[in-house]
Amino acid sequence: MPYSASHRDATRAKIVEAARILFNEHGFQNVTIDQVMHHAGLTRGGFYNHFRNKEALFGEAVSSFLMGRGAQWRAEAGIDLTDLKPEMAQQMVDAYLSSKHLGDVAGQCPMIALPSDVARADPETQDAFQQLLTAMVWLLETGMPDDQPDRREKALASAALCVGGMVLARTLPNSELAEDVRSAAHQAATQAISAPGKEAPSTKRPDMV
Numbered sequence: 001m002p003y004s005a006s007h008r009d010a011t012r013a014k015i016v017e018a019a020r021i022l023f024n025e026h027g028f029q030n031v032t033i034d035q036v037m038h039h040a041g042l043t044r045g046g047f048y049n050h051f052r053n054k055e056a057l058f059g060e061a062v063s064s065f066l067m068g069r070g071a072q073w074r075a076e077a078g079i080d081l082t083d084l085k086p087e088m089a090q091q092m093v094d095a096y097l098s099s100k101h102l103g104d105v106a107g108q109c110p111m112i113a114l115p116s117d118v119a120r121a122d123p124e125t126q127d128a129f130q131q132l133l134t135a136m137v138w139l140l141e142t143g144m145p146d147d148q149p150d151r152r153e154k155a156l157a158s159a160a161l162c163v164g165g166m167v168l169a170r171t172l173p174n175s176e177l178a179e180d181v182r183s184a185a186h187q188a189a190t191q192a193i194s195a196p197g198k199e200a201p202s203t204k205r206p207d208m209v
Helices: 005-026 033-039 044-049 054-064 069-076 088-096 099-103 115-119 123-142 151-171 175-193
Strands: none
Touching: 005 033, 005 044, 005 054, 033 044, 033 054, 054 123, 069 088, 088 123, 088 151, 088 175, 099 151, 099 175, 115 123, 123 151, 151 175
């Protein structure tokens, strides 16, 4: 009997999530289709029932973060997209630039884990990557008070500090320096979204998420 649509969808999701984790941990070039399927608990033969090649899987793995692991991450941080509040921009900065996020390589945002791979990827994967950034900027912008001036510029600057700070911190073998970079990026990103004339909140290392 042919598999049901729900079974096919569940199998595809399992492959995508396995790929997302392995790409995060090892990079696109260092992961094979055999490794992805093994990690998913499946045989290689079923791969081409879902994807034409590894590049197509890469694009979907990047795209899947927003409403997959990213949705779990937002929930853990107390960010509810159905009930946006002015403090959510700060919650986003605190969560993104946390020690927990830095240490969670398998669960990290692809913008931290895979920027060099995506820069060399096909247009579809780059579009998926851009959608992640667009969503992040929207959340930061929407999560600031309505009367805050230049909200989009502040959101873009904060997003750049969040992603760039974490990319740099991840590359550093000296964990103390990595923590210093992350903490400094958190301070600057918090300042970027703060209202003019308002002192930025305390930026002790945000390890609560």
